[in-house]
Amino acid sequence: MKNIYLPHIAEIVDVKQETSDIKTFTLRFKDKAVGKAFTYKPGQFVEFSIFGEGESPFCISNSPTRDSIECSVKKMGKVTQVLHEMDIGDEVGIRGPYGNGFPLDELKGKNLLFVAGGIGLAPLRSLINYCFDNRKDYKTITIVNGARTSKDLVYKDEYKTWEKAKDAHLHLTVDCQEDNWTCMVGVVPKILEEIKPTCKDSIAIVCGPPIMIKFTLPVLMRLGFCPESILTTLEMKMKCGLGKCGRCNIGNLYICKDGPVFSYAQLNGMNYDH
Amino acid sequence: MQRLITKQDLVNKLTELLKDFEVVGPKELSNKGIFYQVIEDAKELYLGQDFAIEPIKKFFLEPSSWILRHAKDDVSLESFPQSDKKRIVIGARPCEAKGLALLDKLFDSEYKDDFYINNRKRTIVVGLACAKPDMSCFCTSMQGSPAETSGMDALIFESGDGFIIELVTDKAKHILGSIGEDIKEDQKLNKDKMKALVKKVIKTPESLDKVFESDYWDEVSRPCISCGVCTFLCPTCHCFDLVDEEKKRMRCYDGCSFPDFTLEASGVNPRPTKKERYRQRVFHKFDYFKKNFGENLCVGCGRCIRHCPVKIDIADIVDKAPI
Numbered sequence: 001m002k003n004i005y006l007p008h009i010a011e012i013v014d015v016k017q018e019t020s021d022i023k024t025f026t027l028r029f030k031d032k033a034v035g036k037a038f039t040y041k042p043g044q045f046v047e048f049s050i051f052g053e054g055e056s057p058f059c060i061s062n063s064p065t066r067d068s069i070e071c072s073v074k075k076m077g078k079v080t081q082v083l084h085e086m087d088i089g090d091e092v093g094i095r096g097p098y099g100n101g102f103p104l105d106e107l108k109g110k111n112l113l114f115v116a117g118g119i120g121l122a123p124l125r126s127l128i129n130y131c132f133d134n135r136k137d138y139k140t141i142t143i144v145n146g147a148r149t150s151k152d153l154v155y156k157d158e159y160k161t162w163e164k165a166k167d168a169h170l171h172l173t174v175d176c177q178e179d180n181w182t183c184m185v186g187v188v189p190k191i192l193e194e195i196k197p198t199c200k201d202s203i204a205i206v207c208g209p210p211i212m213i214k215f216t217l218p219v220l221m222r223l224g225f226c227p228e229s230i231l232t233t234l235e236m237k238m239k240c241g242l243g244k245c246g247r248c249n250i251g252n253l254y255i256c257k258d259g260p261v262f263s264y265a266q267l268n269g270m271n272y273d274h
Numbered sequence: 275m276q277r278l279i280t281k282q283d284l285v286n287k288l289t290e291l292l293k294d295f296e297v298v299g300p301k302e303l304s305n306k307g308i309f310y311q312v313i314e315d316a317k318e319l320y321l322g323q324d325f326a327i328e329p330i331k332k333f334f335l336e337p338s339s340w341i342l343r344h345a346k347d348d349v350s351l352e353s354f355p356q357s358d359k360k361r362i363v364i365g366a367r368p369c370e371a372k373g374l375a376l377l378d379k380l381f382d383s384e385y386k387d388d389f390y391i392n393n394r395k396r397t398i399v400v401g402l403a404c405a406k407p408d409m410s411c412f413c414t415s416m417q418g419s420p421a422e423t424s425g426m427d428a429l430i431f432e433s434g435d436g437f438i439i440e441l442v443t444d445k446a447k448h449i450l451g452s453i454g455e456d457i458k459e460d461q462k463l464n465k466d467k468m469k470a471l472v473k474k475v476i477k478t479p480e481s482l483d484k485v486f487e488s489d490y491w492d493e494v495s496r497p498c499i500s501c502g503v504c505t506f507l508c509p510t511c512h513c514f515d516l517v518d519e520e521k522k523r524m525r526c527y528d529g530c531s532f533p534d535f536t537l538e539a540s541g542v543n544p545r546p547t548k549k550e551r552y553r554q555r556v557f558h559k560f561d562y563f564k565k566n567f568g569e570n571l572c573v574g575c576g577r578c579i580r581h582c583p584v585k586i587d588i589a590d591i592v593d594k595a596p597i
Contacts, residue, residue, distance in 0.1 A: 001388045003353040005341050005516065005525070051344065054518050056539075077539025093351065210542075237538050239516050242385040245528070246513030247536050249554075252562035257384075271486040271557070272544075 004242060007049045007093030008034045012086055013068070018154040021075040022119055023084055024061065026068045027094060040064050041101030042126035043233055043261045046071065047241045049093025050082045057238045057256070060097065061122040063129035069094075072122045072154060098241040099260050102127050102205070102231065107138065113197045114143045115216055117188050117208025121145055121154055123233045123260075124207050129158075132165055139167065142197050146173040146188040146212070150181055171195055189215040192223070199224035206232045217264060227265035234260050275447065276462055279454030280436040287453045288316035291362055298333055299364040300326050310366070321365055323406040323432075329509035329577065330366040331373060334393045335381075337506075338526035341389060341516075354522075356389060361397040362449075368422040368429070369413045369575035371401050373509025375425035379567045380512060389525075398445055403431040403468065410576030412474040412589045418573055420472065421465040431463055438463055476593035478570060482561040485595050486553070494591045495552035497584040498531065504555070504578035504588070505529030510571045530554045560592050 014026035029035035045059045048071065056079040062070040075084045086092070112131060116124045124143075131138045143162060147153045153172065163170045173184040173191045184191050188208065197204075204220050206213055213232060220230050234255050236248040243257035251270035253259065288297055297313040300320045308326040310333065313319055340354040374394070381390040404411070404420035413419060423429050427446035430437040438457060441447045485491075505511040506527055513535070515528040528535055531551050537543045545551045563571035572588070579587045 001353060001356060001392060002386070003342060003389075004385050004387060005523070006351055006353055007342075009350060049523075051523075052518050052520055055516060080539065236544060237536050239514070239528075244380060244385070244387065244512070245515070246530065246558070247528075249558075249562065251557075252565040271483065 005095070005240065007047065007055075007095040009091050010069075010094045012088055012090050012092065015086075015088060018072060018156075019152050021084075022072055022154055023075075024070050024072040024154075025083070025086075025092075026070050027092070028068070029094070030091070038069070038097070040097035041104065042130045043101035043123055044097035044099045045123075045241070045256075045260065046094050046096035046098065047238075048073075048079065048083070049095070050079050050086075051093065053079050053082050055093075055239065056080060057098070057235070057241060059123040059126065059233070059260075061125050063126050063133060065130055065133035072119065074119050096241065098256055100258065102233075102261050104130075107131070107203055109137070109139065109201075111139045111198060111200070111202040112141050113202055113204040114141070114145075115188060115192065115204060115206040115208070115220075116143070116145045117212040118147050118152060119154060120208035120212070122207075124205060125155055125158070127205065128162065132162070132168075135166070139201065141165070141168045142171070142195075143169065144171045144173070144188060144191055144195070144197075146175070146191065146208075148175050150174050150178055187215070188212050189219045192216065192219045196223060199226075199229070202229065204230045206230060227268055228263055230264035231261055232264065232267070234262060275441045275451075276457045277439050277441070277451075277454040278433070278436065278457045278461065279430075279439050283453045284430075284437060285316045285319075287450065288313075288319070288362075288364065291449070292316065294360060296357075296359050296361040297364065298330075298361060310363075319365065321402060321430075321432075323404070325367065325408070325575075325577075325580075327577075327581070328507060329370045329373060329575065330363060330399075331370070331377070331509050333361075333363065333397070334374060335377065335390055335512055335514075335527075336525075338524050339389065340522050340524050342523045344521040356392050358392070358396060362400065363397055364400045364430075365402045366399055366426075367404055367575070368401055368420060368424075368426070369411075369416075369418055369573040370509045371399055371425035372413075372416075372418050372422055372573045373425070373575070374399065376510050376563075376567075376569060376571060376573070377512055378425070379569075398427045398449060399425065400439075400446070400450070401426045401429040403429055404471070405432050407472045408576065408580070409474060410579040411472050411574060412476055412576060413574035414469050414472045415474070415476045415478065415589070416570055416572050416574035419465065420468045421463070433461075433463070472574075474576075474589060476589045478560055478592055479595065479597045481564075482557055482595060482597070485597060486557070488596060490596055491553040491556075492549045494586070495548040497586060498548045498552055499584055500531045500533060500548060500551070501583060502529040502531045503581050503583065504586070505531055507577040507581055509573055509575055509577070510559070530558065556588065556592060556595075559588075 010027040058071040239245040243254040248255040381387040559571040
């Protein structure tokens with residue numbers, strides 16, 4: 001009997017404190033054969049088990065072109081609170097990968113505009129590094145990354161690499177002016193209006209809090225992006241990750257199985273609760 | 275293939291089958307009503323026309339069941355062992371068996387759920403046709419009928435002092451084909467005629483898309499007390515939760531009528547009021563499932579209507595949706 005709900009045991013091999021309430025965990029499967037067989041696409045997610053507490057879904061935040069499996073987790077509910085107490089050598093359960101991931105073939109040969117807010121950079125980081133590792137396949141890469149304060153920015157170590165890369169632009173922004181802050185100030189949609197990225201031959205990939213997405217979409221439309229060329233990755237409470245437990249649907253589509261990556265054109269045609 | 279059997283034939287056959295099979299059927303519990311249970315003695319079976327309160331679903335998708343645990347070595351995980359004992363269900367109604375056929379579409383497709391599939395594979399379902407549908411039944415509006423055989427291996431009909439048995443699958447022919455006697459042409463049942471026994475008839479729109487934003491959902495969900503009895507007693511509701519208890523994990527029923535079904539750790543709830551939750555229930559059954567699997571996720575058994583403490587009538591609500 002094959003048990004689709006059975007996780008594999010993985011060991012935490014590194015923990016990095018990103019912000020006061022976000023940590024990035026690096027994982028390695030205990031069973032080497034499982035690790036070898038585990039492949040994924042940027043944008044896919046895994047179900048994380050903390051035994052005795054439960055399961056929660058997290059996107060894989062690093063690129064499949066890199067060696068490890070990393071997940072960035074914000075301390076929120078009971079699973080994430082216990083996870084934040086865990087350290088190198090502790091064991092968790094992992095099952096997946098699940099979901100559709102980003103449409104990598106459609107992105108080839110395009111200018112890419114990444115728009116991220118807060119922890120929303122996690123799924124995009126997987127794709128950003130994937131694109132840098134396959135640089136010749138993509139044209140200009142523009143990253144707009146915002147957070148409430150500079151202390152809430154994640155993956156700070158990687159900004160230099162992204163900035164220095166050929167044909168790449170990184171725009172960092174915080175909501176309000178701070179001492180010693182030399183980058184941009186203002187919410188993400190406002191920054192987009194200022195920098196006016198080209199819509200020609202471009203695809204925008206957006207992830208962040210609902211409020212950011214709500215105000216970013218009209219700006220992108222004004223800049224000339226069509227709904228088909230705006231991608232976003234969604235999340236909702238999930239249990240099974242397989243389209244069976246019945247909670248994460250938007251209309252007839254399940255975020256876990258048919259998403260989490262959707263185009264704005266797809267979402268426009270759907271009935272959703274909020 | 276139809277055959278004529280006496281009550282005694284049936285009791286004798288079940289008594290014989292009890293040696294190798296687990297037998298599940300309706301039992302009358304004093305002061306409680308009719309419940310499907312494991313039968314120890316064929317004489318305990320209730321084969322009258324009153325409906326069981328819970329559908330037969332609970333023997334295929336259990337209200338709660340362990341799915342995995344830490345292995346003895348404490349390092350690895352293992353599935354909970356599942357029974358492979360052969361099983362015969364007798365007396366399930368056509369609507370409930372059709373419910374199984376609908377659950378098959380979800381659990382026995384893309385990402386197969388072997389817990390459910392194992393329960394289906396080890397079981398022969400022998401249904402009982404409905405001679406007395408009640409005022410909540412509306413199976414004929416859901417492509418069913420009091421004598422529908424979808425999801426079943428065989429179906430028995432009350433006929434005089436005994437039964438007519440219709441053997442649908444080879445599995446049933448193999449096990450039950452030898453009992454009773456061949457039926458004469460003029461004794462065969464007119465199954466189409468039985469459809470007229472169902473008085474509640476509703477129309478179901480092809481899609482509910484247009485009324486998603488309507489205030490109608492506010493109005494019809496107002497009496498709801500979010501008790502979830504409709505979801506637990508529904509032969510097709512299958513939403514579940516995964517819950518840990520120390521070193522074990524169980525799957526248990528959950529339902530879209532509960533506020534915390536979609537409540538996120540951040541405090542955000544995409545379905546914060548009864549309006550969104552009841553609309554989700556109606557849309558899942560009469561729109562989304564149809565888009566994904568080609569059929570309504572409702573069999574018209576009437577349980578959610580019969581047992582709703584505030585008399586919400588889903589059939590009426592769908593029928594009157596302002597399309």
